[in-house]
Structure formats: structure tokens, C-alpha cells
Amino acid sequence: MELTLSLDISSAKSLQGQIFDQIREIILDGQLGAGMALPSSRLLAERLQISRNTVMLAYERLTAEGYVKSRGTAGLFVEPISPDSLLLIQRGSRARTNGPIPEASSEPLLCFAGSPGGGSDRPELDFWVGRSDAARFPLRLWRRIINRLLSSETSYLTDYCDPAGLPELRLAIGTHLRRARAVSVTEDQIIVTTGGQDALNLVFNLLRSQTRQLCIENPCYLGAQLIFANTNLTTYPIPVDHDGLQTDQLPRVRGSLLYTTPSHQFPTGTMMPLGRRLELLRWAEETDSYIIEDDYDSDFRYDGPPLTALAGLDGGRRVFYAGTFSKSVGAGLRIGFATVPSIFWDEARILKARMSNGQAWLEQAALAAFIDEGHFDRHLRKLRQLYKARRDCLVGALRRHFADPDISGQESGLHLIWRLPASFPSAREIQTRARHQGVGVYALSSGAAYNYDPQAPDDMLVFGFSSLAEPQIELAVGKLRGILGEMSAVTSERTTT
Ligand SMILES: Cc1ncc(COP(=O)(O)O)c(C=O)c1O
Incomplete structure (x- = not known):
């Protein structure tokens, strides 16, 4: 079969990449069916007026990814792909499993100064997610390295x-x-x-x-x-x-x-x-x-x-x-x-x-x-110890102040999740109330996370523990307990009146 490929030499994509993409499309669209032969690399290179090597590289990738298979000197032949998969990937197909996708969140974006956990109006005791401890930045070393680089x-x-x-x-x-x-x-x-x-x-x-x-x-x-x-x-x-x-x-x-x-x-x-x-x-x-x-x-x-x-x-x-x-x-x-x-x-x-x-x-x-x-490895070892102690402190404080809290994600990283009991106010309400009292805890939607399901329960609080020292963590969780105590009093008053 004659392959109609059009190459754009001004494109950022390599010629080999363009050949691969276009032949792949032709196969997936079913124009080149199972068992059909690709033109020889020599022939295609001549037709496209490019090096044979470029075509061979594209062919190698098509072979490696299973679109075609070599039959020795007879050349390359298209592999069978199930008709079901082909049907599903027809251009323009709009299959979607989980209902309509809502618009992008209008929440502040990511971790920039001005987001709930950033900027100058940070709460005093802030569990903003994934922030490293500024006091632990290896400043002296960094300055020394920079000075050395700039003087050479x-x-x-x-x-x-x-x-x-x-x-x-x-x-x-x-x-x-x-x-x-x-x-x-x-x-x-x-x-x-x-x-x-x-x-x-x-x-x-x-x-x-x-x-x-x-x-x-x-x-x-x-x-x-x-x-x-x-x-x-x-x-x-x-x-x-x-x-x-x-x-x-x-x-x-x-x-x-x-x-x-x-x-x-x-x-x-x-x-x-x-x-x-x-x-x-x-x-x-x-x-x-x-x-x-x-x-x-x-x-x-x-x-x-x-x-x-x-x-x-x-x-x-x-x-x-x-x-x-x-x-x-x-x-x-x-x-x-x-x-x-x-x-x-x-x-x-x-x-x-x-x-x-x-x-x-x-x-x-x-x-x-x-x-x-070797500074990076040493720095990591120190930080791991420090953050582990902070993680332990946070988990311990949550367990002491709240009955059997459902905590997850604490084995690694810089944050953990507390899934709130059904009787608690929503994570957003807690976030707002805590912030007024100088404690930054975050509902998922404010903690750089996104849920595609607009009906998902708002029952998870994110705690980034890496930038707070242990006494601050203790203080913050103690305050949070007081805040939640007041809130549940308010909630039960509301339900009984
Ligand atoms: C899950 C996840 N991926 C990627 C990033 C991006 O990292 P960076 O801050 O280096 O852009 C972050 C930052 O917090 C993150 O939480």
C-alpha cells in the first residue's frame, strides 16, 4: 500500500517521530490492516527524500511498540489489534466513565505566595502542605558553593x-x-x-x-x-x-x-x-x-x-x-x-x-x-530524622486529643490526612474557623488537591507537618481541639433549636 506521509522539517518534532506518529495513526485508524506490509525503509526514504536511517529508527519504534512485526527479509507487517480497541479509539470518540468534568477550581492555585498557606498572612501555626523548614535550608554551605562558582x-x-x-x-x-x-x-x-x-x-x-x-x-x-x-x-x-x-x-x-x-x-x-x-x-x-x-x-x-x-x-x-x-x-x-x-x-x-x-x-x-x-545525602538524612520526629509528634497529638482519629499517609512524605468522623463539621468549616484562631489546617480543595466528583464528602483535613517545630505542633493540635469543641457545641445547639 502507498503510504501518504507529510513531513514538516520546521516542526519541533523529529522526522523519525513524525513518521512514527503518522504510520501509527494510519494503523490505528484501520487504513493499514493486520497483515499488510509497510514499504521497505529504502523505498520510503527515497520517496520522502530523507535518510534511510531516519525511517529505520521510526520502524524500530513501531516494532518495539508492537504495531508491526518483522518477518525477516520479507519486511515489516502490521500486527492485529482488536476491533474493540479500534472502535473505542476512533477519532472524536467521547467515551467518559465518571460523568461530566466540572470546570477548573476557582480556588487559589498551588503553592504560591497568596495561596491559603502562602504569603505574608500565613496563620501563625500553619500546617500548609509540603513546605520545607526554612530554618533548615543549608544556607552557609549554599553561599560557600555559590561564591566558589562565581569566583571561578x-x-x-x-x-x-x-x-x-x-x-x-x-x-x-x-x-x-x-x-x-x-x-x-x-x-x-x-x-x-x-x-x-x-x-x-x-x-x-x-x-x-x-x-x-x-x-x-x-x-x-x-x-x-x-x-x-x-x-x-x-x-x-x-x-x-x-x-x-x-x-x-x-x-x-x-x-x-x-x-x-x-x-x-x-x-x-x-x-x-x-x-x-x-x-x-x-x-x-x-x-x-x-x-x-x-x-x-x-x-x-x-x-x-x-x-x-x-x-x-x-x-x-x-x-x-x-x-x-x-x-x-x-x-x-x-x-x-x-x-x-x-x-x-x-x-x-x-x-x-x-x-x-x-x-x-x-x-x-x-x-x-x-x-x-555528599552534602545532599547528609542534608536528607538530617531532614528525615527531623520530619519523622514532627510526624510522630503530630500523630501522637491527634491521637491524644481526639478519639481514635482515622489518619493515613504518614509513612512517608511531608503531609498526612485526617479523615473526619461523620459527626464533625465539614473540613472547610473547620479550616475557616481554625484560621481565625491562627491555625492553618486545610480541606482538600484548599490543600492543592482536586476532586473530580463535586459531591465527594468534604471530610478530609490535610496537615503538612514539615515546617512546624514540635512545640508548635502540640500547641496547634491543642488549639484545634478547643476550636472543634466550640464548633460541635455550636452545631449541636443549632440542631436542637
Ligand atoms: C503532588 C505534587 N506534584 C508536583 C509538585 C510540584 O513540585 P514543584 O513545587 O517542584 O513544582 C507538588 C508540589 O507541591 C506536589 O505536591
């Missing part, structure tokens, strides 16, 4: 860096990931970004053209929901239980992009066990889907060794990993990173160049030195 080679200040990020930093990140998260990546699979949010954006934009529908944990991180909301693709909110995302609820349709936080589900804090992680990878393989693994706070695991990241189990095929130094060093640095399967790296680097042309040199160089010289 400064031409980097006037030059552009590699858009993928400073090679030394990518190398340091790769070493850390291999050791700490069992993610085996080279520096040529890493793109340094402006924090974790930028990493999510980068991966989303990279995969957008080949994504047919989106899947996202529900409830989820608001930052991810905002990215997904900015598209007309069908979105499947996938419910979360005590083992994280419910893999059996994933749609069995080809070409999905799934966002997940398996190591510490945001916001509920659950940890996905290995069995489910493997199911997730199987689903991605079987449905030809990709996964964004947001591993935003897994440097902090308190009760046991860190779990292997999904990207570590996947072996560089379908999982794009998003990481950040916002929790481990400081959100003000705005340094994060994405890892991508090798086959996507060139495209990701070009996309990053188009989006921002790389990151600032000084902070990248300082962070690379900080990691290489």
Missing part, C-alpha cells in the same frame, strides 16, 4: 546552557535516582526543569499529540488537574483506595496517558503496593499507554526502605518520571527534572528548548556540587 568560571552566566540541563547536574541526578529509587537512567534520559510542575508540563506536551485520552487519580494533585483541564481530551478520573489508584478501573482503551503518584498518593498519602504497580505497567503495555509517575516527596520515607519507583520497575519503556528538589532542598530553587525513555529524549530536549531554552546555570551548578560533594 563565570562565562556560563553569559552563555546558554544545554536546554536539557547542565550535564553535571543530570549526571548527579542520575546517580541519586539509581541509588535512592532504583531508577536506572543515564544523563541522556534526564531533562532539568523549573520544579516538578514544569516536568509534568513538559511530559504532557511531549506526549500530547499521541494521547487519545487522559487518566488521572481521583482525588489528585491540583497542578496535574490544571494541566489536564487545558485540553479537550476525554479525561477518566480513576478512584483511589487504601492501596492507591484502583488499577482495575482503568479504561481498556489504547493510547492513554495516566498521571499517578504511586509512592505517596497526593493527597490521600497511600502507597501503592508492588502487585498494583506491576498491574499498572501491564495495563500500560497492553493498552499502548504511557504513565507519568510524579514522585514529588519520596526522599522522605520514615518506616522502612524506599519502594522501587514505577520507573525503576518499567525499565525505561512506558514510564516518565517527574521529580523535584522543592521538598528536599527548597521550592524557591525551582529545580525539578523529568526522565524519559531514551527514544523520547531528543524530542524532549527540543521541546524544552522551545519552551524555555534551558535553566539558569548558577542554581544548577550549585545543586550539582551540593549533590556531588
Whole structure:
């Protein structure tokens, strides 16, 4: 069959990527059916007037992803794809499982100065989620490294860096990931970004053209929901239980992009066990889907060794990993990173160049030195101890002041969840009342989380425990008990009059 492909040499997407996408579309649209042959790479290269190597790379990827199979010297032939999957992924299909998707939240966005937990009007005792302790920032060391950098080679200040990020930093990140998260990546699979949010954006934009529908944990991180909301693709909110995302609820349709936080589900804090992680990878393989693994706070695991990241189990095929130094060093640095399967790296680097042309040199160089010289590991060890003590203090105080509180998500990360008993006022009411008395506790909708179900009960309070010292935590929980005592008195008065 004659393949009509049109290549755009001015596109950010590589020629190999364009060939792959277009042939993939032709196969998925059913124009090229099972058993039909692709033209030889030599013939297609001649027709398109490009190098044969480029066509062969695209063919390799089509083979690797199971669209075609080699029959030796006879060439490449299209593999059968079930008619059901084809029906479901027809262009324009609008299948949706969980009802209409509401408009994006009008709540303040994410963690910026001015959000409920940010800015100058922070409550005195503030459990805002995911904030590291400013007093523990390694300021003296950082200043020393910066001074050293500025007194040596400064031409980097006037030059552009590699858009993928400073090679030394990518190398340091790769070493850390291999050791700490069992993610085996080279520096040529890493793109340094402006924090974790930028990493999510980068991966989303990279995969957008080949994504047919989106899947996202529900409830989820608001930052991810905002990215997904900015598209007309069908979105499947996938419910979360005590083992994280419910893999059996994933749609069995080809070409999905799934966002997940398996190591510490945001916001509920659950940890996905290995069995489910493997199911997730199987689903991605079987449905030809990709996964964004947001591993935003897994440097902090308190009760046991860190779990292997999904990207570590996947072996560089379908999982794009998003990481950040916002929790481990400081959100003000705005340094994060994405890892991508090798086959996507060139495209990701070009996309990053188009989006921002790389990151600032000084902070990248300082962070690379900080990691290489062993300071990062030492810093993490100290923070883990400190935050574990704060976590223990918070859990202890909640248990002392309230009868058998339903707490979850405390095994790792910087926040936990208290699911309120049915007799309590709503989380929002508690948030408002507590704030008037100088205590910042947050309902999910104000704690950088999003629920696709507008009817979901408002019964969860988020407590970020990393930026409050133990005496403050004790004080805050004591006050909260007083506030709730007053509120339940008010509530029972209202119901009896
Ligand atoms: C679940 C989750 N993902 C990603 C991020 C983004 O990290 P960053 O602040 O580095 O953009 C955050 C930040 O709090 C987060 O909570």
C-alpha cells in the first residue's frame, strides 16, 4: 500500500517521530490492516527524500511498540489489534466513565505566595502542605558553593546552557535516582526543569499529540488537574483506595496517558503496593499507554526502605518520571527534572528548548556540587530524622486529643490526612474557623488537591507537618481541639433549636 506521509522539517518534532506518529495513526485508524506490509525503509526514504536511517529508527519504534512485526527479509507487517480497541479509539470518540468534568477550581492555585498557606498572612501555626523548614535550608554551605562558582568560571552566566540541563547536574541526578529509587537512567534520559510542575508540563506536551485520552487519580494533585483541564481530551478520573489508584478501573482503551503518584498518593498519602504497580505497567503495555509517575516527596520515607519507583520497575519503556528538589532542598530553587525513555529524549530536549531554552546555570551548578560533594545525602538524612520526629509528634497529638482519629499517609512524605468522623463539621468549616484562631489546617480543595466528583464528602483535613517545630505542633493540635469543641457545641445547639 502507498503510504501518504507529510513531513514538516520546521516542526519541533523529529522526522523519525513524525513518521512514527503518522504510520501509527494510519494503523490505528484501520487504513493499514493486520497483515499488510509497510514499504521497505529504502523505498520510503527515497520517496520522502530523507535518510534511510531516519525511517529505520521510526520502524524500530513501531516494532518495539508492537504495531508491526518483522518477518525477516520479507519486511515489516502490521500486527492485529482488536476491533474493540479500534472502535473505542476512533477519532472524536467521547467515551467518559465518571460523568461530566466540572470546570477548573476557582480556588487559589498551588503553592504560591497568596495561596491559603502562602504569603505574608500565613496563620501563625500553619500546617500548609509540603513546605520545607526554612530554618533548615543549608544556607552557609549554599553561599560557600555559590561564591566558589562565581569566583571561578563565570562565562556560563553569559552563555546558554544545554536546554536539557547542565550535564553535571543530570549526571548527579542520575546517580541519586539509581541509588535512592532504583531508577536506572543515564544523563541522556534526564531533562532539568523549573520544579516538578514544569516536568509534568513538559511530559504532557511531549506526549500530547499521541494521547487519545487522559487518566488521572481521583482525588489528585491540583497542578496535574490544571494541566489536564487545558485540553479537550476525554479525561477518566480513576478512584483511589487504601492501596492507591484502583488499577482495575482503568479504561481498556489504547493510547492513554495516566498521571499517578504511586509512592505517596497526593493527597490521600497511600502507597501503592508492588502487585498494583506491576498491574499498572501491564495495563500500560497492553493498552499502548504511557504513565507519568510524579514522585514529588519520596526522599522522605520514615518506616522502612524506599519502594522501587514505577520507573525503576518499567525499565525505561512506558514510564516518565517527574521529580523535584522543592521538598528536599527548597521550592524557591525551582529545580525539578523529568526522565524519559531514551527514544523520547531528543524530542524532549527540543521541546524544552522551545519552551524555555534551558535553566539558569548558577542554581544548577550549585545543586550539582551540593549533590556531588555528599552534602545532599547528609542534608536528607538530617531532614528525615527531623520530619519523622514532627510526624510522630503530630500523630501522637491527634491521637491524644481526639478519639481514635482515622489518619493515613504518614509513612512517608511531608503531609498526612485526617479523615473526619461523620459527626464533625465539614473540613472547610473547620479550616475557616481554625484560621481565625491562627491555625492553618486545610480541606482538600484548599490543600492543592482536586476532586473530580463535586459531591465527594468534604471530610478530609490535610496537615503538612514539615515546617512546624514540635512545640508548635502540640500547641496547634491543642488549639484545634478547643476550636472543634466550640464548633460541635455550636452545631449541636443549632440542631436542637
Ligand atoms: C503532588 C505534587 N506534584 C508536583 C509538585 C510540584 O513540585 P514543584 O513545587 O517542584 O513544582 C507538588 C508540589 O507541591 C506536589 O505536591
